[in-house]
Structure formats: structure tokens, C-alpha cells
Amino acid sequence: MDQLYMIFDKFLKDFYTVVVENNRWQMYLTGLGNTICIALVAVFIGTMIGLIVAIIKYYAVNNKKLWLLDKLCDLYITVIRGTPTLIQILIMYTVILSSVKNGVPVAMLAFGINSGAYVAEIIRAGILSVDKGQSEAGRSLGLNSNMTMTLIILPQAVKNILPALFNEFIVLLKETSVAGYIAVQELTKSADLIRGRTFIGLPLFISAGLYLIMVVGMTALQKRLERRLAKGDNR
16 A cells, blocks of 8 residues: 555656656647647648649540640659658758748648648549449539539548548547657657656656547547538438
8 A cells, every 4th residue: 555655656746756846747738738739730731742643533434635744643642652741841950941941830841741742642542432323413413523522422422531630630649759850849759758857757658648539539539520411411
């Protein structure tokens, strides 16, 4: 019993040191805020890039005029998916955008470009999963190809790819932990800074817990949206 009390007492002292002392909780909040901002902006950029790339590749199958764009999209996907995310971020920060001193927008752009390659394949698979008869139905209603894609194909594709898109966002949220390599004080970097100053490993567990809470929350939101979509289909 005494040993258990000593362990608990040490935990409280360590917790006070790494969270309360010198207002270190503010470092966690700063890191958490940067992590969320980077992930949100990156997923928006990635979705826009992925949507454009997926549509180009979809139409390029029957349109030889898009051959060059199709090959450029293939090159983009191959390069991004075939190289480590950390290397891409370092290249963006130290070479392409070396004049930018704030690493947060650089991380947003780098993660967005990285995510776009994966989202493109997710969206393309979703578009291909929609029955071809839907396109024919759109044309029979007098819709052109763009209107058919926007009003008929994409809404159905989103339902099919929603779980994969949420998984991509969850992966992206965790991948932001490498942004510390370009001097961004995201959640992992904040915890590591506190660990280095206090020589206590607890901050790493705190950051892991915060990541876990965010991932569990995103998973719950994903399941709730899936249930709503399923109810809509059954009506």
C-alpha cells in the first residue's frame, strides 16, 4: 500500500512539473492548436488536389487530349506516394520555400500536397464504383458531362469513400508529428521540449493521450455520419 502511495505521489509531482509549473500547459495548447490547424488546412488542400487529379484521370480514359495531364498526374502520385513524408517536408522547407521562416504554412502546404496523392486515388476509386448507368441517366435528363459529374456521380461517390477519407484525415493528423523537424511547435514537439527541460517522460504520454482522444473523436464522428447516410439511403 505504501509503495502504491509513493507511485501515485510521484505521478502527481511529475504531472505538476510538466503541466502546471511555469504554465507549461500553454505549450501543450499551442502544440495542439498548431496540430489541428495544420491537419485541417492540409486535408482541405489535399481534398481539392485529389478531386482535380481524380477527375482528370477519370476523363482521360476516353479523352486523348488529356493524355499529358494524365501522365503528369501519374507522375505526381508516384513521386508523392513513393517518397517519405518527412523528406517532402524538408525539401519544401529548406529548398522550395527556404525564404519562409514560419514553418506552419509550409507544413500545411507540404502535408496537403502529400495527402492529395492519396485522396486522388480514393476519389477515383469512388467515382469508378458508381454504376455507369448513372452517367447515362444524367445524359438522358439533358445534363452535360460536368453537371452529371457534379450532381449525380460525385454525391454517390462521396458516400462510398467517406470511411477512406476519414481514415486519411486520421493518418494525416498523426503524421503532423514530424512537422517538428522544420521548427514547428506541434503537439509532439511541445511534449518533447517539456521532456527535455524537465527530464521527465510523462509529457510524451500526455501528447499520446491527446492524439488518442482526437482519433477516437474522429472515429466516432465518422461512424455517426455513416449511420446518417445509411438512414438516408433506406428512406
